[in-house]
Amino acid sequence: MEQFVLVLVAGIASGAVYGLMGLGLVIIFRATDVVNFALASMATMALYIAWSATRAGWGTITAVIAAVIAAALIGIIVREVVIRPLGSGNLFSALVITMGASLIIDSLIHSFWGTQPTSFPALVEGQVSFGDSAIAVQSLLTIAVAAVAMGAVAFLFKRTTLGSVMRAVAESSDTAKTLGVNPQKVARIAWGLGMALAALAACLYAPRSGLSPTVLAAPLFRAFAGIFLGGLTSMYGAVIGGVTIGVLENLAATYGSASFRDTFVFAFTVLVLLIRPQGLFGAKTFERV
Template sequence: MDQFLLVLVSGIASGAIYGLMGLGLVIIYRATDVVNFALAALATLGLYVAITFRDGGVAMLLGVVAAIAVTAVVGVIVREVVIRPLGQGQLFSALVVTMGVSLIVESVVDSIWGTQPKTFPSLVEGTVRWGDAALPTQSLVTIGIAAAAMAAVAFLFGRTTLGSAMRAVAESADTAQLIGISAQRVARIAWALGLALAALAACLYAPRSGLVPTVLAAPLFRAFAGIFLGGLTSMYGAVIGGLTVGVLENIAASYVSASFRDTFVFSFTILVLLIRPQGLFGTRTFQRV
C-alpha cells in the first residue's frame, strides 16, 4: 500500500506537469489556431535563464520568476514576428514554423550554455511521512503549485472580463472583432499565458530530470497525449488528460516495466481516440462537404 501511494503521488506530480504544459498548448491553440511545437524549447530557454540567475547568486525563486517572464516575452515576440504574418487559417504552415523555431531556440541554447547536463535545484528538499511512506516534498509542492495555477486559469476564464474576451475569440475571432474585442491583443495574451504555464511546468520538472537543451522533449509529447486524450479544445480535458497520462505511466513503470510505460500510455490514448475521436471532453465538429 505504501509503495502504491508513492507511485500514485509521483504519477499525480508528473501528470500535473503534463497538465500545465497541455493547458498552455490548448490556450494558445484556441486563441490562435496554432499548435505550438516551440513551447518546450522556449520553456527550456527559460530554465537556462533561471539557472544563470542562480549561478549569479540570485535566489532560486526569483530565477523561476525570471524564467517565466523571459519565456512569455520571447514567446510573444516569436508570435508577432513569425506566426502573425502567416495570417489566419494557416494551421500546417504555423505548425512547421513552430517546429523551425524550436530547432533554432535549441541551437541558441547549445551555443550559449553548451550541451553538458546541469543540475536544477529543487524548490524544496526533504520528505513528508504518511504512515510508513516517505513522500518527496518536491512532488507535493509540484502538485500544490500546479493546482493553484490551474485554479487561477479557471478563475481567469470563468470570472473575469479578459477571460470572457478570450473565450469569445476562441469561439469566433471574426464575431469577437465585430463586438469590439481585439483578436490580436487576445492572441498575444494567450501566447504569454500559455508559455508562462509551460515555463512553470518546466521549473517543476527540471529538478527531477536535470537540465539539457532537450529536457522537455518527452514531457511535451506526453502533454500532447494528454490533450488528445482529454480533447484538443478543452482546457479541463488538457488537465485531466495530463493527470491520467502521468498516473498511467508511473503505474506501468512500477508494476509492468519502465521500458513499456510510453507504450502503455500511448496505446491507451489511441484506444480512447478510436472510440471517441474528439477526446474525452472535446466537442465533435461537423463540416459541410
C-alpha cells in the same frame, strides 16, 4: 498499499507537469489555431535563464519568477515576429514555422549554455514520512503549485472580462471583431500566458530530471498525448488528460515494465480515441456538406 500511494503521488506530480504544458498548448491553439511545437524549446530557454540566475546568486523562487516572465516575453516575440505576419488560415505554414523556431532556439541554447547535463535546484528540500517510506516535498509542491496555477487560469476564463473576451475569440474570431474585440491583442496574451504556464511546468520538472537542452522533449510528447486524450479544444481535458498520462505511466513502470510504460500509455490513448475521436472532454464538430 503504501507503495501504491507513493506511485500515485509521483504520477500526479508528473501528470501536473504534463497538464500545465498541455494547458499552455491548448490556450495558444484555441486563441490562434496554432499548434506550438516550439513550446518545449522556448520553455527550456527560460529554464536556462533561471539556472543562470541561480548561479549568479538569485534565490530559486526569484529565478523561477524571472523564467516565467522571460518565457511569456519569448512567446509574445515569437508570435509577433514569425507567426503574425503569416495572417490567418495558414495553419500548416504556422506549424512548420514553430518547428523551425524550435530548431533555432535549440541552437541558441547549445551556443550559450552548451549541451552537458547539469542539476537544477529544487524549490524546496526535504521529505515527508509516509509509513516506512518518504515522499519528496518537491513532488507535493509540484502538485500544489500546478493546482493553484490551473485554478487561477480557470478563474481567469470563467470570472473575468479578459477571460470572457478570450473565450469569445476562441469561439469565433470574426464574431469577436464585430463586437469590438481585438484578436491580435488576445493572441499576444494567449501566447504569453501559454508560455508562462509551460515555463512554470519546466521549473517544477527540472529539479527531478536535471537540466539539459532536451529536458522537455519527453514531457512535451506526453503533454500532447494528454491533450489528445482529454480533447484538443478543452482546457479541463488538457489538465485531466495530463494527470491521467502521468498516473498511468507510473503505474505501468512500477507494476509492469519501465521499458513498456510508453507503449501502455499510448496504446490506452489510441484506444480511447478510437472510441471517442474528439477525446474525453472535446466537443464533437459537425461539417455541413
